[in-house]
Amino acid sequence: MLDFFTIFSKGGLVLWCFQGVRGPAAAATAPVNALIRSVLLQERGGNNSFTHEALTLKYKLDNQFELVFVVGFQKILTLTYVDKLIDDVHKEFRDKYRNEFQQKGALGLLNGTFDFKEDFLRLLRDAEESSRVRAPTVMKTFEQSLKSQKTVKCMIETRGEKPKEKVKNKKNKGPKKEGTEAVAAPGKASAGDKQPSAAGDKEELTKDEILQKNREEFFRRHKKAGEKSSKSPKPEAQKEKGKKPRVWDLGNSNAKVLDYSNSATNGSAEAAPPEEFDRDTALGDRNREPGRLYDLEYESDDEAEEEKVTQNPSKPSTKKGSALGGMFGMLKGLVGSKSLTREDMDPVLEKMKDHLIAKNVAAEIAVQLCESVAKKLEGKVMGTFTTVTSTVKQALQEALVQILQPQRRVDVLRDVLEARRHRRPYVVTFCGVNGVGKSTNLAKISFWLIENGFSVLIAACDTFRAGAVEQLRTHTRRLNALHPPERHGGRTMVQLYEKGYGKDAAGIAMEAISYARNQGFDVVLVDTAGRMQDNAPLMTALAKLIAVNAPDLVLFVGEALVGNEAVDQLVKFNKALADHSMAQTPRLIDGIVLTKFDTIDDKVGAAISMTYITSKPIVFVGTGQTYCDLRSLNAKAVVAALMKA
Amino acid sequence: AMAGGLEPHMEALRRELRASDPTVLSILLALLAVVVTFLIWRFVQGRRSSRKAVLLLGLCDAGKTLLFARLLTGKYRDTQTSITDSSAVYRASNDKSASVTLIDLPGHESLRLQFLERFKAAARAIVFVVDSVAFQREVKDVAEFLYQVLVDSTVLKNAPALLIACNKQDVTMAKSAKLIQQQLEKELNTLRVTRSAAPTSLDGSSTGAPAQLGKKGKDFDFSQLPMKVEFVECSARGSKGEEGDADFEALEKWLAKIA
Numbered sequence: 083m084l085d086f087f088t089i090f091s092k093g094g095l096v097l098w099c100f101q102g103v104r105g106p107a108a109a110a111t112a113p114v115n116a117l118i119r120s121v122l123l124q125e126r127g128g129n130n131s132f133t134h135e136a137l138t139l140k141y142k143l144d145n146q147f148e149l150v151f152v153v154g155f156q157k158i159l160t161l162t163y164v165d166k167l168i169d170d171v172h173k174e175f176r177d178k179y180r181n182e183f184q185q186k187g188a189l190g191l192l193n194g195t196f197d198f199k200e201d202f203l204r205l206l207r208d209a210e211e212s213s214r215v216r217a218p219t220v221m222k223t224f225e226q227s228l229k230s231q232k233t234v235k236c237m238i239e240t241r242g243e244k245p246k247e248k249v250k251n252k253k254n255k256g257p258k259k260e261g262t263e264a265v266a267a268p269g270k271a272s273a274g275d276k277q278p279s280a281a282g283d284k285e286e287l288t289k290d291e292i293l294q295k296n297r298e299e300f301f302r303r304h305k306k307a308g309e310k311s312s313k314s315p316k317p318e319a320q321k322e323k324g325k326k327p328r329v330w331d332l333g334n335s336n337a338k339v340l341d342y343s344n345s346a347t348n349g350s351a352e353a354a355p356p357e358e359f360d361r362d363t364a365l366g367d368r369n370r371e372p373g374r375l376y377d378l379e380y381e382s383d384d385e386a387e388e389e390k391v392t393q394n395p396s397k398p399s400t401k402k403g404s405a406l407g408g409m410f411g412m413l414k415g416l417v418g419s420k421s422l423t424r425e426d427m428d429p430v431l432e433k434m435k436d437h438l439i440a441k442n443v444a445a446e447i448a449v450q451l452c453e454s455v456a457k458k459l460e461g462k463v464m465g466t467f468t469t470v471t472s473t474v475k476q477a478l479q480e481a482l483v484q485i486l487q488p489q490r491r492v493d494v495l496r497d498v499l500e501a502r503r504h505r506r507p508y509v510v511t512f513c514g515v516n517g518v519g520k521s522t523n524l525a526k527i528s529f530w531l532i533e534n535g536f537s538v539l540i541a542a543c544d545t546f547r548a549g550a551v552e553q554l555r556t557h558t559r560r561l562n563a564l565h566p567p568e569r570h571g572g573r574t575m576v577q578l579y580e581k582g583y584g585k586d587a588a589g590i591a592m593e594a595i596s597y598a599r600n601q602g603f604d605v606v607l608v609d610t611a612g613r614m615q616d617n618a619p620l621m622t623a624l625a626k627l628i629a630v631n632a633p634d635l636v637l638f639v640g641e642a643l644v645g646n647e648a649v650d651q652l653v654k655f656n657k658a659l660a661d662h663s664m665a666q667t668p669r670l671i672d673g674i675v676l677t678k679f680d681t682i683d684d685k686v687g688a689a690i691s692m693t694y695i696t697s698k699p700i701v702f703v704g705t706g707q708t709y710c711d712l713r714s715l716n717a718k719a720v721v722a723a724l725m726k727a
Numbered sequence: 728a729m730a731g732g733l734e735p736h737m738e739a740l741r742r743e744l745r746a747s748d749p750t751v752l753s754i755l756l757a758l759l760a761v762v763v764t765f766l767i768w769r770f771v772q773g774r775r776s777s778r779k780a781v782l783l784l785g786l787c788d789a790g791k792t793l794l795f796a797r798l799l800t801g802k803y804r805d806t807q808t809s810i811t812d813s814s815a816v817y818r819a820s821n822d823k824s825a826s827v828t829l830i831d832l833p834g835h836e837s838l839r840l841q842f843l844e845r846f847k848a849a850a851r852a853i854v855f856v857v858d859s860v861a862f863q864r865e866v867k868d869v870a871e872f873l874y875q876v877l878v879d880s881t882v883l884k885n886a887p888a889l890l891i892a893c894n895k896q897d898v899t900m901a902k903s904a905k906l907i908q909q910q911l912e913k914e915l916n917t918l919r920v921t922r923s924a925a926p927t928s929l930d931g932s933s934t935g936a937p938a939q940l941g942k943k944g945k946d947f948d949f950s951q952l953p954m955k956v957e958f959v960e961c962s963a964r965g966s967k968g969e970e971g972d973a974d975f976e977a978l979e980k981w982l983a984k985i986a
Binding site for chain 2: 088090091092093094095096099111114115118119148150189191192193480483484485487488489490491493495496499530533534679702703705712713714715716719720
């Protein structure tokens with residue numbers, strides 16, 4: 083049922099491959115490459131399965147010998163034995179070819195022949211069988227079922243039924259139903275024609291009697307009080323007595339008959355029946371001061387504190403207990419080769435996760451990152467004089483630098499030159515939520531472009547916010563003052579294209595782009611209105627603008643102060659762009675502009691959150707409000723600030 | 728006068744040495760031994776780390792890992808995207824005693840700079856592998872990576888020999904080495920301007936101004952670089968497919984020259 087199973091080294095050499103059901107030999111490489119690129123290299127290794135087109139891929143890393151085991155099968159199948167199979171194959175492959183792996187360098191892998199097919203087929207057969215074999219659930223025998231507990235006779239319903247058994251059952255059921263009611267109820271005058279008589283003799287009932295019986299049952303069910311257990315309909319007896327006068331409940335009956343009050347308690351001081359008044363349950367807290375209003379209690383904190391308090395005493399006790407052994411153990415851990423286990427890494431990873439969250443990385447991303455690092459380090463052999471903490475910190479640092487490295491080329495000037503060569507303007511769109519600094523950074527970027535000799539057209543597609551167009555006009559005027567046309571051969575370097583307020587943003591953008599093409603502008607910067615990611619109509623409008631105008635670069639402007647919100651914003655923006663695009667491959671966010679970077683000291687986690695979620699690079703970093711405060715990202719500096727204690 | 732001033736001091740020292748306990752003397756001797764050992768060790772280290780590595784760099788899917796396997800074993804192996812480096816000792820075929828360490832670095836964008844940082848100090852030579860078939864499409868990315876390698880301060884200082892291997896020549900659509908050279912020169916010329924005009928990085932003070940590639944006034948040319956640059960054509964897969972040998976005599980000759 084498997085499509086393929088590959089074993090390859092982390093250095094790239096395929097050690098062994100198994101082609102399962104169908105497909106040419108090369109069919110395994112493309113999905114596996116996709117797996118490597120999207121999962122392993124982007125530090126999403128927490129979850130061990132990955133879907134690519136029609137295949138599901140499950141993988142396992144061997145960090146000691148630097149191997150990767152990947153199995154691929156059809157997405158629609160749900161194979162339960164795959165995890166176990168991978169583990170078994172891992173163990174056996176590793177044991178069988180231990181010699182090749184332990185050679186230094188890659189020569190062992192290059193020269194070794196890995197003839198694993200028979201072993202693999204055997205393991206596959208075992209795994210398949212183990213998943214198939216399961217004892218069918220045995221049906222319960224009749225004796226075990228509940229039904230046999232009841233007597234058979236009571237289940238038979240016939241016309242000429244002896245009422246005795248029914249009465250007996252009702253007697254059994256009756257006390258259960260009426261057990262809570264006060265037994266000492268005085269004889270109440272019920273609809274008097276039903277007088278309890280002795281348990282009836284075994285007489286056959288006529289049709290009328292059956293009717294009466296059913297009527298009785300109906301009435302009985304609707305009566306709340308009263309004891310009816312010993313009642314049995316004896317219409318025959320009553321009929322023979324003759325017609326008795328009907329006594330109505332509300333009718334002309336004596337007041338005495340209707341007086342239900344308890345003679346003993348009538349008129350006494352305690353009107354309530356003698357039930358137990360539990361003072362504590364009524365008042366609640368015993369220790370409260372009378373008359374004082376208390377604040378809301380935060381029970382969760384108390385519980386958490388209690389847990390911590392109980393944990394802490396246990397930890398020092400274990401430390402004290404194994405102090406001497408611990409010292410030697412620490413020395414032993416420093417020297418010699420020790421392979422990392424999950425238990426060793428967990429406390430360190432917890433600390434690192436908290437550290438990352440304290441540095442403003444979104445919580446779920448910190449968790450995923452730590453999971454991925456744990457997967458990468460599990461089983462790895464540490465060198466001499468390296469502690470667990472240092473290994474984990476090193477791995478985390480590498481992972482963070484890896485995330486911040488751009489996955490594609492980030493060179494706006496080069497692309498602008500390319501577009502100029504093709505005689506078309508390079509269109510950049512800025513989108514983001516309210517108040518992140520889109521217009522400010524747009525002005526900074528246009529300043530930078532002008533400094534490099536490109537002419538810029540600013541399209542004011544923010545037709546909603548009051549003063550947006552005026553803001554851009556002020557920027558245009560200032561930039562032209564800084565770079566007057568005389569310095570650039572008589573052409574105005576910056577121009578504003580605006581159509582006032584209230585118009586359709588996508589239409590203005592389209593007109594601006596064609597105007598730029600006619601007038602020969604190099605770059606068009608499109609400023610859009612800020613919008614919340616949950617606002618569906620506005621997101622639709624933005625998606626329409628981007629889908630219709632097909633800009634060269636879609637920049638998401640996000641502020642560095644944002645915390646967990648960054649994840650939500652980016653995910654929803656990307657989703658909106660993908661949903662409303664008609665194209666096969668929708669235009670998503672191409673890059674991120676991180677603004678207000680000067681307001682955070684070293685809590686630079688937002689950079690990590692944003693690049694992790696989108697895997698798009700941070701193109702610009704805004705570090706202030708003047709035109710010169712535009713920087714590019716330095717991955718090492720950011721990671722250093724992040725890992726600083 | 729100076730010599731006269733020194734003599735009494737020497738006399739005093741000699742008298743001190745003879746007069747004092749053997750402990751002081753032994754301490755002095757021990758210190759001397761330590762210093763001598765230290766010097767020897769540094770010397771030996773310097774000798775040993777005399778850059779014996781040949782790095783295989785390039786974009787993803789350029790064919791570095793296959794080239795690595797072919798050079799070392801001569802056999803064809805299936806490969807996947809590398810996540811980490813592989814290294815092995817390579818002996819030239821004419822069996823001179825000199826050997827180099829071939830290091831195959833991953834080409835993926837998020838890893839390549841990290842690994843380059845790690846191994847650039849030990850590099851005696853760099854083989855930059857280019858996919859000749861996809862070159863037209865990827866020329867900007869190839870040029871960017873090459874630019875990043877060339878402006879690196881360690882690389883400029885050590886000036887390791889650079890070979891640009893135009894791989895995948897077995898495919899008919901592959902571009903020739905001459906064409907690739909011309910295109911790269913043009914692209915690097917543009918990159919010089921755009922890269923130096925990019926906004927300064929966040930920690931701008933540490934990096935300072937980026938290094939200038941080639942001569943300022945003239946168009947960029949590979950001959951302007953401080954290191955020796957050569958272009959060769961090769962094919963790791965080989966014209967006869969997986970069974971036959973790889974087609975890279977020029978590469979092997981160059982490696983033999985380097986070793």
